[in-house]
Amino acid sequence: MTRGDLAVAASAAAQDPTRANRLPRSARRQQLLRAAQATFVARGYHSAAMDDIAEQAGVSKPVLYQHFPSKLELYVALLEEQIDGLIARIRGALQSTTDNQQRVEGAVRAYFDFVDSESEAFRLLFESDLRNDPAVRERVRVFVNACVSETAATIAQDTGVSAERARLLSAGLTGLAEMSARWWLDHRDSVPRADAVAMMSALAWRGISGFPLQQGPGGSPTA
DSSP, X not given: OOHHHHHHHHHHHHHOGGGGGOSXXXXXXXXXXXXXXXXXXXXXXXXXXXXXXXXXXXXXXHXXXXXXXXXXXXXXXXXXXXXXXHHHHHHHHHHSOSOHHHHHHHHHHHHHHHHHHTHHHHHHHHSSGGGGSHHHHHHXXXXXXXXXXXHHHHHXXXXXXXXXXXXXXXXXXXXXXXXXXXXXHTTTTTSOHHHHHHHHHHHHHHHHTTSOOOBOTTSSBOO
8 A cells, every 4th residue: 555545545534434444454554654754754753742643644542552552652663664664775785786886886875865765754763862762772773783784794705804894894884874874964955966875885885895805715706
């Protein structure tokens, strides 16, 4: 079900409350998440109320509470959704080619595409003071580890460095991509996205390509 379908369903439910129970649970959850995201972006997390989210979704507050017992749980669910989306982008970039330079560029582009397409949600979820909350902090920690792990295995395989050294290199690449994408989000009117991706990809590649490919038994680089 698309976001447009969910909007139509929410509007219909608001006009006819008897339809509020007709959506499958997964579709209802997505409807509520979209309503929460729109409300949080418009009002800010702290100013948004569960009543506002229920009204945005076109459901009663008891229906909302059946799926999400608290506003924080809604926020965490949105955070997890965004995290899964970004990790999927990175994984797709790494698996789309065996050319390591293209992999680096694809991973950097994944960050820039993510912050560009989800700019308001990104700010809300990744630059919020809620990152001090233990539940949110844990999700962010898992997210960072997952991003590092996505590229560490490839780095270890291609360079022959140890697993921990590969994770350190991966953490550096991840930090470069994330921080530059976040900076660009505030300056995108002055630097086109394609140019920003090209510049940061070149910077990252010049660094990681300094580590030679792992040598095979006969002294030749392995594929």
